Amino acid sequence: MTDLLNTFEAKFIRFNTAIAIGVAISIGIFTLLVPFDFMLRKLRVGGLEWLNEGAEYFLFFGIFLSATWVLQQGAHVRVDIxxxxxxxxxxxxxxxxxxxxxxxxCAIMAYLGARSTFSSYLLGTLPDKDLRIPNWIILSVFCIAFVLLTIEFLLRYRRAGQHGYVAEASAGF
Incomplete structure (x- = not known):
């Protein structure tokens, strides 16, 4: 059983690292798209009308989905006094x-997120924006993020029970 948990934890860490890399890449892409959009507008050849809302959505996705990686790294806000x-x-x-x-x-938040996701899916709600991603997709990201955080907290609990381990804060990257 211990080997199975160790394997799961190693894969979970790799999965969250991949998410963090994806989030970093998306931030880099938007960093390049903003001046490109500015140039298009100045040259009066159009623009990327979806860019602001797209960045808003991807920042939301990135913040929630990479929270588990931040917790794994010990780079979260923590008071050790x-x-x-x-x-x-x-x-x-x-x-x-x-x-x-x-x-x-986190499990409570995941449950509430799942309920909201399901309700939003049944109602077919859409935001009042130009880039209209159905609300259930946004809420499902919220739910998934809290499921991942629940798993990480349980893994932290397991790690803390091994050899008198006490988590230490790190500087992040």
Whole structure:
């Protein structure tokens, strides 16, 4: 069972790294498209009317879907004042308790997101924008992101239970 969990965790980490790379590439593409759109408009040959809303959607997708990678890297916002002033055992216990709280909260958010996604799909709701991606697609990204975060919190709980492990914050990249 341990081997199966280790394999799952390794693949989960690779999956989230791939998502983070995809998000970084999409940000790079939009970074190139903005001046291109500006040039097209200045030359009066048209423009990319969908660009602002497209960037808005992709930033939403990117922020939610890469949140798990950020959590894996320890690059999330975290206050270590309490944990750093506790004995190692108490710090490890508190770390695990907070991982369980995080998993429960993310599971609740995933459930609520799934309900909203299903309702939006049944109603066929669309945003009042030029680039009209159905609301259920947007909400499904929200739901998927919280499922991924729930899994990561449970994996953190598992890691924290091994060898007195206490997660450390990192600088991110």
């Amino acid at each position: 309490v944990i750093s002033n506790l004995p190692v055992r108490a710090a490890a216990w508190l770390e695990r308790a907070m991982d369980l709280v995080g998993a429960v909260l």
